[in-house]
Structures are given as C-alpha cells and as structure tokens.
Amino acid sequence: MAPPESMSLALAALAAALRHAGKGVLALGRGNALLYADAIARSCLEPAGPLRLRDGRLGAPGLDGQRLRQALQRLERTGEPQFLLLRQRAAAADDTLAGQAYAVTALCPGDTVPTVCQVLILEPLGGDTALGEHALAQWFGLTPAQARVAACLSRGLTPEQVASHCGLSIHTVRTQIRAILERCGSNSLQQLHRQLASLGRGSTR
Numbered sequence: 001m002a003p004p005e006s007m008s009l010a011l012a013a014l015a016a017a018l019r020h021a022g023k024g025v026l027a028l029g030r031g032n033a034l035l036y037a038d039a040i041a042r043s044c045l046e047p048a049g050p051l052r053l054r055d056g057r058l059g060a061p062g063l064d065g066q067r068l069r070q071a072l073q074r075l076e077r078t079g080e081p082q083f084l085l086l087r088q089r090a091a092a093a094d095d096t097l098a099g100q101a102y103a104v105t106a107l108c109p110g111d112t113v114p115t116v117c118q119v120l121i122l123e124p125l126g127g128d129t130a131l132g133e134h135a136l137a138q139w140f141g142l143t144p145a146q147a148r149v150a151a152c153l154s155r156g157l158t159p160e161q162v163a164s165h166c167g168l169s170i171h172t173v174r175t176q177i178r179a180i181l182e183r184c185g186s187n188s189l190q191q192l193h194r195q196l197a198s199l200g201r202g203s204t205r
C-alpha cells in the first residue's frame with residue numbers, strides 16, 4: 001500500500017529508517033481508517049498476523065482489539081505514546097497464545113503529517129527477545145512491582161521462589177499475580193507462564 005502523495009515523504013522516511021531495525025509502520029486517519037502500511041505492517045494483517053482490516057478500518061480480534069481501541073483512545077485524549085502487545089492467534093481454538101507476538105507503539109504525528117491521526121510502530125518479537133521489567137510494564141500496563149514479579153515468572157520461577165527472590169511475602173506475590181493475570185488477559189498462572197515464556201526470557205534488572 002503506497003502512502004498518499006501528501007504524506008509519502010514523511011512516512012517513507014520513517015518506514016525506511018525503521019525497516020532496518022525490523023519494525024513496521026502503519027498510519028491511521030480518523031476512525032482508525034488505514035491510510036498506509038509498509039511490508040512488515042502488512043504481514044500483521046489477517047490471516048498472517050494479529051491485526052484485521054474491516055471496511056478499511058484497522059482493528060484486532062477479541063481482547064487485543066479492545067486493548068488496541070483503548071490505547072488509541074488514550075493516545076487521542078492525552079497525546080502521550082501508548083504501548084501494547086498483540087499476539088497472532090493460533091488456528092486451534094483452545095490455544096490462543098501460540099503464534100508471533102508484536103510490540104506496538106502508538107504515536108501522534110502532530111503537525112508533521114496533517115492527514116494522519118496515529119502512527120503505529122510494530123516490532124515482531126522472536127523467541128530470543130528479552131523483555132525486562134520496563135518493557136513488561138509498558139506492554140501490559142503493569143506497576144513497577146507487578147513488572148518485577150512478571151519478569152521473575154517469565155524466567156520460570158514459582159510464586160514461592162519469586163517471594164524469596166524479591167524479599168516479599170507469598171501473600172503479596174499472589175496478590176501481584178492476580179493483578180498481572182488480569183492485566184495480561186490470562187486465565188491461570190500456567191497460561192501466564194506460557195505467555196511470558198513465549199516472549200523470551202525476561203530480566204529482573
């Protein structure tokens with residue numbers, strides 16, 4: 001998809017710079033209308049990726065779609081960058097965590113490209129990608145304390161081991177885990193372990 005003439009120079013420059021880092025670019029107009037998607041971004045569209053295009057408007061299925069809408073609404077309201085994580089859904093209905101993960105950064109272009117309301121930068125996350133506390137906090141909206149617990153869980157630590165490692169009571173760790181489950185959209189600790197492990201080994205630093 002080629003960008004409209006009015007924004008081709010700005011978006012082409014951004015896409016070219018990010019392509020070398022393996023990141024894709026999407027440009028959205030009013031109402032999440034898709035204006036531009038480079039090759040990497042197009043790979044995220046159904047059926048190859050976690051995003052979908054309906055009547056020319058960008059979205060995502062299920063809980064990811066809700067998170068995407070909320071992030072774009074917050075971006076429009078506050079003007080501050082928004083961060084979230086999207087996952088390609090598996091073919092099997094009972095395994096929603098399989099598939100490629102994508103870190104998404106949503107930005108306002110300001111007056112640089114007047115016809116564009118939001119720019120989404122998409123970064124495919126491979127199995128060897130390390131997500132530390134800061135990244136986990138951004139993608140899932142975790143507090144620093146929750147992110148530290150999540151980073152420990154991503155390394156395969158049990159709740160008891162997390163409590164010992166972080167100097168916390170097991171009650172506090174379990175409270176944090178319940179909050180993390182809700183934020184990450186997981187139904188159980190086992191599912192959370194799989195979700196975090198699939199993003200690569202995290203760091204507790």
